Amino acid sequence: MEKFLARSISIAFHPLLLPTLGLLLLFQTDLYITFLSGTLKQVVIISTLxxxxxxxALFVLSGRIFKSNSDSWEKVPVQTLTYLISGVSYFAGYYLVSKLPVAGFFNAIFLSGTLVLVALALISLRWNISSHMAALGALFGIVLAIMLRLGQHDMGLIVVILLAGGFTGYARLVMGKxxxxxxxxxxxLGFSILFLIFNFV
Structure with a gap:
């Protein structure tokens, strides 16, 4: 039961889903960009997803298929390649969103995410750093930075994000990942990059 719960938490807060979930969460608050029209919000969310x-996700699935069917893939650092491909995808998202009339904030999100993924790719060559926790740390970093810059506080949102991080960290440990x-x-790592960029840039 404990491992089932841990796996469920790990899936719910998967790094591939968290950017979209984070934006959906931000759109429900009064912290930032609440003036966006419904259409613009939908475009941003779809581009992010x-x-x-x-x-x-398509790259991860195709990588697993090729690896299972080819001995030559056994020596390929698939996790590192996944981070790098994800970084390229984030940059593609930056390009898409840059065409919108309110691109600045979202551009910063995509570029910051790209930096986190590059850092994860480099570290993963030597060490199995947690990408789940990097994503949750990044979410907390950006929300805290926005609150400090705007002089607004939403303790409920902070508590939710911190609890998500705590439960996810527990899940990764229980699963032995x-x-x-x-x-x-x-x-x-995730917190530092996003907090520094959004608080000081």
């Missing part, structure tokens, strides 16, 4: 979720150091390092 395609570039940060669908395209990387990461050790405590990898969980904490992933969270700190």
């Amino acid at each position: 395609v570039s940060t979720g669908v395209i990387p 990461n050790n405590p150091a990898q969980v904490y390092a992933g969270y700190i």
Whole structure:
């Protein structure tokens, strides 16, 4: 039961879904860009889902298929390639969103996400850092930075994000996917990059 719950949490807060979930969450608050029309919000959400979720997911699935059917793929660092392909997809999302009249904030999200993925790709060559926790740390970093810049606070949102991070970290440990150091390092990495970019740039 415990492993089933951990797996469910891990899927719910998967890095491929979190950018879209994060935007949906932000759109429900008064913290930022609430003036966007419904149509623009839909365009942003769809662009985010395609570039940060669908395209990387297709690559992951195709990579697993090729690896299972070819011995030559055994030595290929599939996880590292996944991060790099995801980074390219994020950059594609940046290009799509840059055509919108309110692109600045979203451009920063995609470019920051690209930096996180490049960092994960480099680290994963030597160490199994947690991408789940990096994504949740990034979400907390961007929300906290926005709150500080706008002088607004939504403690409910902060609590939800922190709980999501705590439960996900627990899930990764229960499933044996990461050790405590990898969980904490992933969270700190994602948080640091997004918080610094949105708080000081």
